[in-house]
Amino acid sequence: MIKYGNIKIDIPNAQLENIRFQDYFQCYQQYEALEKYYTEHNSSIWQMFEDSPDWVHNLANLIPQDFDHHVVSVIKINPGQTIPHHVDKHFKLKQEHGDGESYRYLIFLEDWKRGHYYEVHDQPFTKWKAGDWVKFGIDDWHIAGNMGDEPFYSAQVTVLTNV
Amino acid sequence: MFKGNVDLNHITEEMLYRLKFTEHTNTVYSGGYWKSLGVAVPDYPHEAPWVWQVFEDDCPPWVKECKFKFPWLKYSVVTVNKLMPGRFIAPHVDTLYKLRKNVEDQGYDTIDLLPVRINLFLQDRLMGHYFEMDNNTWLDYKKGDFTIIEKDVPHLVANLGYEPRFTMQITGYAKKEDIT
Numbered sequence: 643m644i645k646y647g648n649i650k651i652d653i654p655n656a657q658l659e660n661i662r663f664q665d666y667f668q669c670y671q672q673y674e675a676l677e678k679y680y681t682e683h684n685s686s687i688w689q690m691f692e693d694s695p696d697w698v699h700n701l702a703n704l705i706p707q708d709f710d711h712h713v714v715s716v717i718k719i720n721p722g723q724t725i726p727h728h729v730d731k732h733f734k735l736k737q738e739h740g741d742g743e744s745y746r747y748l749i750f751l752e753d754w755k756r757g758h759y760y761e762v763h764d765q766p767f768t769k770w771k772a773g774d775w776v777k778f779g780i781d782d783w784h785i786a787g788n789m790g791d792e793p794f795y796s797a798q799v800t801v802l803t804n805v
Numbered sequence: 806m807f808k809g810n811v812d813l814n815h816i817t818e819e820m821l822y823r824l825k826f827t828e829h830t831n832t833v834y835s836g837g838y839w840k841s842l843g844v845a846v847p848d849y850p851h852e853a854p855w856v857w858q859v860f861e862d863d864c865p866p867w868v869k870e871c872k873f874k875f876p877w878l879k880y881s882v883v884t885v886n887k888l889m890p891g892r893f894i895a896p897h898v899d900t901l902y903k904l905r906k907n908v909e910d911q912g913y914d915t916i917d918l919l920p921v922r923i924n925l926f927l928q929d930r931l932m933g934h935y936f937e938m939d940n941n942t943w944l945d946y947k948k949g950d951f952t953i954i955e956k957d958v959p960h961l962v963a964n965l966g967y968e969p970r971f972t973m974q975i976t977g978y979a980k981k982e983d984i985t
Binding site: 675676678679680681683684685720721722723724726727756757759761764766768769785787789790791 | 839844847848849850851852853854889890891893895896932933935937940942944959961963965966967
C-alpha cells in the first residue's frame with residue numbers, strides 16, 4: 643500500500659548544490675519497450691549512497707520508525723532526464739540484513755518546481771512540499787523525471803523489517 | 806485552468822498511429838522563452854526536447870473536421886503533435902505570432918476577440934504523460950478533454966512513459982466569455 647506523509651526539513655538549496663555526487667549512471671531499463679526510447683543521454687542521474695552527508699542519514703530518524711534496518715541515498719535528476727518506469731527490489735539492503743518486508747521512503751527535498759514529476763502505481767504526484775514523502779514497496783512501479791529548468795533533488799530511505 | 810470536453814469517440818488509435826507527421830521540431834530554445842527571462846538555455850540532452858508535428862494543410866480531413874467541435878473559435882488552424890517517450894516540450898509560452906500575423910494580413914475582424922490555443926487530448930492519459938500550465942497540472946484527463954492556452958501563459962508537456970502521446974492544437978480567436 644502506498645502511503646504519504648511529511649517530515650519537517652529545511653535544507654537550503656546551496657546545501658543541495660554542494661553535494662559532491664560521484665556516481666552518474668544510466669538508469670536500467672526493466673522491459674523492452676523502454677530500451678527503444680531511453681538512453682544514456684535522457685535517462686541518467688546522479689546518486690550518492692552511504693557517502694551521503696550526515697543530514698541525509700539523519701532523515702532516517704524523522705520518518706516513521708517502522709523498520710529494523712535502513713540505507714539512504716540522495717538523487718539529483720538534471721533537467722531533461724527521466725528515471726523510466728521501474729520497480730526497486732532493495733537487493734543491497736536484503737543482502738546485508740536478510741529477508742523481510744522492505745519499503746522505500748522517497749523524500750522530496752525541495753518544494754515542487756515546474757516540470758518536476760513523480761508517478762507511482764499510475765498515480766501522478768506533483769506540487770509537493772519539501773519534506774513530503776511517499777512510501778512504496780517492491781511491486782510498485784514508478785517514474786520520476788525533470789522537464790523543468792532546475793535540478794530535482796530527492797532522498798531515499800529504504801527500510802527493512804525482519805520477519 | 807479551463808477544462809472542457811468534446812466527443813471524439815470516432816477517433817481510433819489506428820487513426821492516430823496512421824497520421825503522417827511532416828516536421829520534427831526541436832524545442833530547446835522554447836521559442837525565445839529563456840531569452841525573455843534572461844536565463845541560459847537549460848542543458849537538456851540533445852535528443853529530449855523534440856516533437857513530431859503535422860500542420861493544417863498536411864492534416865487528413867478527420868483532423869480538420871475537429872475544428873467544427875469548436876464553432877465559437879474563429880479563423881482557426883489545426884496542428885497535431887506526437888510526443889514520443891522520453892521527449893518533452895520544455896517550459897515555453899505561445900506567442901501565437903503566425904495566427905496573429907495571418908489574421909492581420911487577411912484583415913479579419915478581431916474586435917472583442919482574443920487569440921487562443923485549444924489543447925485537445927486525443928487519448929486518455931497514459932502512464933508518464935504530462936501536462937502543466939502556469940504551475941498547475943492536469944493529470945487525469947480523458948480523450949476529448951481540452952483546455953485553453955492563452956497567449957503568454959507558460960506551459961510544458963512531456964512523455965515519460967513508453968507509448969506515444971497525441972494531442973491536437975486548434976488555434977484561433979475567441980470571445981472571453983467562450984473560454985472562461
